[in-house]
Amino acid sequence: MLTELANGTAFRVLYVENDPQMAADFNQAFGQTASITVARSLKEALYYLEAEPDIDLVVFNDRLNSTLFLNAVRNNPVTAKVSTILLTDNPSIDLHAEPFRGRVIDVFNYGYAEESLQTRLSYLIRKKQYAETGGNVEKPVQVRMPIWKRVFDFVGAFILLLLLSPILLVVAILVKLDSKGPIFYGSKRVGMGYKVFNMYKFRTMRTDADKMLSSMASLNMYNTKKEEEPADALCEACQLAGTGCQRPLFLDDKQVCEDVHFRTEKAKAMFSKFKEDPRVTRLGKFLRNTSIDELPQFYNILRGDMSFVGNRPLPPYEAEKLTAAGYARRFAAPAGLTGLWQVTKRGGAAVSDQERIQLDVLYAKKFSFKTDLMIVIRTLKAVWQKENV
Incomplete structure (x- = not known):
């Protein structure tokens, strides 16, 4: 069931991806949380943003030229305020530099764990709900100071x-x-x-x-100290079944088990x-x-x-x-x-x-x-x- 905002509408995400299988996987993973619209090209993405200004978030594949897209968004008063999450394999992106500053709110590397993006998406939905109701979102706990x-x-x-x-x-x-x-x-x-x-x-x-x-992650006292699992490691389910990996991900041109990858990501501080x-x-x-x-x-x-x-x-x-x-x-x-x-x-x-x-x-x-x-x-x-x- 889609998460609805205060006005009864769903949180709308424009996913820019030209690979049909990746688009289908994205819709399957997040279609219950938000309303997903897929754009297959940069030109199509800009069209959707112009035609449907109520889109809440853009998830953009960096391979489709994010620099050109972000510059076009910035120069259009209708789309200038849209927030973007970038999917990329570039580890050196500086979100404080142009054209990313003020437009890209987060970066996920290719092969990201679905639950990590799901958490981020849930936060953005909650944030918009809070803004639409003037801070009167129903809270599960009392937050008034005695x-x-x-x-x-x-x-x-x-x-x-x-x-x-x-x-x-x-x-x-x-x-x-x-x-x-x-x-x-x-x-x-x-x-x-x-x-x-x-x-x-x-x-x-x-x-x-x-x-x-960013260069001091290895010194973090909250980092979990554990031996790094090999890239071809299988999760317990596949080991017990005696089969090959049933949930493969392709990360940095290597196949890894999705469960093993998510376990590694979850261990990060x-x-x-x-x-x-x-x-x-x-x-x-x-x-x-x-x-x-x-x-x-x-x-x-x-x-x-x-x-x-x-x-x-x-x-x-x-x-x-x-x-x-x-x-x-x-x-x-x-x-x-x-x-x-x-x-x-x-x-x-x-x-x-x-x-x-x-x-x-x-x-x-x-x-x-x-x-x-x-x-x-x-x-x-x-x-x-x-x-x-």
């Missing part, structure tokens, strides 16, 4: 900002003297009820830190955290080890973006991976400066992303004044932690 928590946060943050203002001034001067760049670092975060806000810290990294992230992070400045290491870099977040707490205790607010690219019901429950709790995960596993290299999600969900279900007080006390004990993460 009055006692908001009053405590406001009063506490105001007093602490007043008392710590001399320290904040000194740290601001030291950050400016230590390395080039702004004093504060603000980044988009997703908090309670999927609310997006700017979270502030003292800058502890080099100004090119974001550009270095949902979160990012690094030990001995090379992007951190000299002063930044001290600020992080003492948690002084977090002090500007008292301003976020004063504004109501965050609470003293809650689940850590996530960057949008991490939050988008947690839209399934079991994961989304963590967003029923306020975003917090500290939380159950931090005091339970602070600095623990063995923690997995699944353990972190479970702790976040547990807090969302059980948080109370007593729980928050316990977490604050344990945070004060751990704030001078020695491990450099």
Whole structure:
């Protein structure tokens, strides 16, 4: 059954692909989630966008000349705002560069796992539902911050900002003297009820830190350590049946088992955290080890973006991976400066992303004044932690 939006219509996807079999496979995989229209050429895709301006998303095969398509879309006022997901084998695409900037919202490599694209598609549908109803989409959990928590946060943050203002001034001067760049670092975060806000810290990294992230995947503490499965490995079902692969994928000109490939993709980390992070400045290491870099977040707490205790607010690219019901429950709790995960596993290299999600969900279900007080006390004990993460 198609997922319907608030106005009763289905989410519409234009799939641009000239291979009939791939088009049929795509429609079979995602036709129950969205209304799929197939365009067999760039010219046909532009025609559909002109004739049917209510298309919500374009999924475009890069082999059909995405550069020409995106430039044509950009120059047409009718189609300029359409969002595109690009299917490609080019690992060096920079989504911040033209013609991709502002038009391509995601990139999937050929041979992608269907469930990965399904999750992304579900998020986009949910996002449009939220926009159409002015934020009144039916939610499975209550996401209103309790009055006692908001009053405590406001009063506490105001007093602490007043008392710590001399320290904040000194740290601001030291950050400016230590390395080039702004004093504060603000980044988009997703908090309670999927609310997006700017979270502030003292800058502890080099100004090119974001550009270095893609080359540091092997250092991620949340990566699953396991032996890489051979490309020709069979899933358990095919092994028991004694047959060849029944669900082949062709990835980088090699045949791989779809189940084995999806298992490998699923093992990739949902979160990012690094030990001995090379992007951190000299002063930044001290600020992080003492948690002084977090002090500007008292301003976020004063504004109501965050609470003293809650689940850590996530960057949008991490939050988008947690839209399934079991994961989304963590967003029923306020975003917090500290939380159950931090005091339970602070600095623990063995923690997995699944353990972190479970702790976040547990807090969302059980948080109370007593729980928050316990977490604050344990945070004060751990704030001078020695491990450099």
